[in-house]
């Protein structure tokens with residue numbers, strides 16, 4: 001790892017969305033932030049804005065109404081991003097699978113990187129899931145670099161649409177002055 | 187001078203994903219400048235259809251489904267359902283099971299109120315207080331894990347008693363913990379009661395008069411904060427008839443009063459726990475059930491958030507015909523919508539949290 005890569009590493013910031021859960025998983029996710037487990041000492045911060053986040057933690061199964069919200073939040077998170085499905089519900093639909101309003105696990109709507117099983121999973125398991133997601137994030141960042149996307153922090157759509165800056169030498173007969181010194185002859 | 191009709195109105199959406207509330211609820215707020223004039227709640231983000239699911243499963247499996255209506259008061263949901271079926275089938279529950287239910291029930295109330303205190307502190311931006319409250323709460327979760335194997339959804343209730351017993355060493359430990367919790371609470375309750383920054387945010391905010399509370403059907407600490415002394419534990423379900431306690435209520439009806447009710451209930455729960463442990467008889471903790479439910483019954487218990495009601499109808503088979511759940515938050519939402527207009531936008535999180543909303547209960 002070069003010096004730049006080391007400097008470009010950042011702490012994982014987390015956004016939590018409760019999809020259809022019974023609260024059991026949510027309070028365990030919050031319990032991770034409290035003094036006994038205290039993930040903040042590792043730099044993991046729970047943020048409210050998807051645009052600041054790296055990792056999306058979703059608890060509960062997906063239903064007709066919240067799938068749109070979930071997709072929106074997922075799309076707003078900048079690349080590279082990882083998704084963790086918490087609990088039996090998040091993984092497969094769990095105990096709610098047969099309910100008429102439940103479509104299934106999180107992966108029916110968005111791609112999931114890490115599954116944390118349990119009903120509800122213990123905070124240790126959730127922290128373990130976050131650590132696994134960090135590995136995935138690193139892989140994704142590497143892949144983006146190999147693809148030649150200069151800035152790994154920009155989302156894919158943006159990098160592909162970057163406007164090419166025309167070079168000054170070709171075709172333009174009278175290049176625009178870029179000098180900072182106005183007295184310099186053209 | 188601008189007259190009020192000239193102030194432009196704006197609409198601010200609150201939720202479904204919002205850092206203050208971990209749960210998805212959408213409230214459409216119509217604002218005049220910073221003042222809320224109207225609040226229109228929209229729910230449906232956590233609706234799963236659990237009542238319908240119980241019609242597919244037999245009554246024993248339904249316990250596990252109904253426990254997952256809400257992870258915070260899961261034990262109380264199972265308790266309400268099991269007590270309803272026991273009344274319907276005329277089962278005599280062993281005395282020890284009744285006391286075990288009181289113990290787990292009060293443990294749940296303690297953990298729920300502490301969780302709420304933490305979130306409430308977070309709502310007005312007092313983060314270290316949030317951490318303090320949740321630190322105390324972990325003591326309860328440790329007991330839950332030791333007695334049942336799970337931290338949150340403990341699944342210890344069953345029709346005809348409980349699925350597990352608590353041995354005497356553990357009971358001693360619980361008793362010791364209640365003293366520790368009281369000690370820790372005495373340290374933080376001063377902040378909630380006397381700290382100026384907290385008082386500014388809670389005193390006189392969201393006043394609900396006794397009459398309004400009654401007419402809007404407020405239950406639990408929301409109603410008790412407004413001076414309605416109704417506590418379903420006084421109807422003597424489980425072993426509450428043998429225990430000595432009085433419903434706690436305050437008369438101010440603001441956020442401060444509701445907070446005070448909950449803190450005083452925390453102390454009360456510790457006392458109830460100690461009483462229950464001291465009086466607990468030896469013996470069986472479950473009986474075998476051979477009857478089938480036939481007919482209909484209404485069962486009510488006092489959850490941390492208020493009165494929870496189950497309506498159950500059986501047709502003489504293992505599979506129930508209908509289970510209807512009415513949860514405390516559902517009863518408290520009209521009171522919340524009544525309280526909101528006239529307040530500043532920044533008071534909204536405090537107001538919403540002061541009724542202790544549990545959205546996944548409400549939508550089932």
Ligand code: SF4
Pocket residue numbers: 020021022023024025059060086087088089090094095118119120121254257339
């Ligand atoms: S996995 Fe279990 S605890 Fe978690 S949301 Fe689903 S039912 Fe609740």
